[in-house]
Amino acid sequence: MIRITRQVLDEKAITSKLKLKVHGAVVTFAGTTRLYSDGKKVRMLEYEAYEPMATKKLREIEADMRKKWKLEDAVIFHRLGNLEVGEVSVFIAAASEHRAEAFDACRFAIEEIKEKVPIWKKEHWVNGKPHWVRADANWEVKIPEPKP
Amino acid sequence: MIRITRQVLDEKAITSKLKLKVHGAVVTFAGTTRLYSDGKKVRMLEYEAYEPMATKKLREIEADMRKKWKLEDAVIFHRLGNLEVGEVSVFIAAASEHRAEAFDACRFAIEEIKEKVPIWKKEHWVNGKPHWVRADANWEVKIPEPKP
C-alpha cells in the first residue's frame, strides 16, 4: 500500500496497516527533516510532487519490493507540504518472515524513492534565500527499454 | 539505552525515547514471534535470559553500534516471558543524520543479539511437546583476546 498525503505521518498507525499473519520481522525507515543542510540551520521544508506520476512510481517501487523479496506486506507513505525540522517526510515499513528480506526491501525502497519519484523539496533556512534541493544538479534517469 | 523487560514492547513509546536534535533517518527493527516453526503451528513462546549477562551484552552491542557508526541515538529493548504469535520480542531503533548508518547499525544490532546475548526461547506448538530452540546445536562463540 502506498499513499501521498499532506497529513502528519503517524508511524504507529501506518505500521498497523501491515497485513500480517505469519510474522517474523518488521523493518521501518523514517526520513525526517534535518536541522542542518550545507551547514546552515533549516527552518522549514516544502515538499512538492508531480502527484499522479509520484503515485505511479511509488506503486512500482512497492511492486518491485514484493517481486524481489518474499515479503508479508509493505507500505510506503510520503508527505507533502510544509514540514518543520524533525517531522517525518517519508515512512516505509516492510514485513517478512526472516529479517534479511525486510531490511533489504526497506533499504531498496528508500534508494528507489530518492532516485525515481518526482518529489522535490525546497529548503527554507533560518538565514538566506530558500532554494530547491539539487535544483542545479545534472540529472539523468535510466530509461527502461521498451517492452517487446 | 537498553532494557530487558517482561512488559509488552510499545514501539512508539520506545522510538520516542530516542534523543534527537539533528534528525535525518530512523530505522527500526521489530522481531515478532512467528506463526510457524519447522512447519508446525506455534501457540506460544517462552523467553528466558541470564539477565545480568544479557544486560551487559546488550550494553556492549549498543556501545559498538555507536563506535562503528555515527549515530544520533540508539535503543534496544528485549522482552522476556510468555509471548503470543505476532508479539514483539525485540525492538531496535537507530537514528542518524544519513540513512546508511541507521540501516547498518540496526542490522548489526540484531545480528549481534542473535549471536551473543544469553536469551533463549522455548517454543510451544499447537501440537507436540515444547522444545528449546537450537537446544541441540553445536555452539561456539569467539572468545575475545585478553586485553594486554
Next chain:
Amino acid sequence: MKVTARFFASYRERIGKRSIDVTLDRNATVGDLVTYISEKFPGFAPHPDRIVVAVNEEYVSHDLRLKDGDEAAFIPPVSGGAS
C-alpha cells in the same frame, strides 16, 4: 500538433508557469520540445540536453516522438525521501 509542457519545483519557478501549450510539427520528438522550451526560456536548466522528461507519467528518452495531446513533464532532479 499540440502538446502540453508541465514544470515543477525549480523549473516552475524559473519559467514562472506551471504549464505551457506548445504547437509542434508532426513527428516532433521530446528533444524538439526541450529545444523549443530552452530557447524560449534560456538558462532555466543547466544542461538542456540532460533535462529529464516524463511523457504520460513515464520517463522517456529525448528521441521519443510526441503525439498530439501528449503531456510532457519537465522533471528537475528529485529530492524526496529525505536523508
Next chain:
Amino acid sequence: MKVTARFFASYRERIGKRSIDVTLDRNATVGDLVTYISEKFPGFAPHPDRIVVAVNEEYVSHDLRLKDGDEAAFIPPVSGGAS
C-alpha cells in the same frame, strides 16, 4: 576451591537444577568443571568440549583457570531476538 555452575534453558531442564556448587582442585580450569558436570549428568549437552561457558558474565575459553567463588554459567545456543 568452590565454584558455582549455573544452568539455563535446555541445560537447566536436563540437569534439573538452576545451579550446583562444585568443589574443585586449586588451579582447575573451566574445562575441568565442564568435564565434572558432563560426567555427573551424561548427555545433557551434545558435545561437552564445545559447551559455551561464561565466567563472571563474560564468555571464556575452557583453558581459563577458575578462582574460588567464581560463577560459571553454562550457556546453551542462544536464540533471542526472533527471526
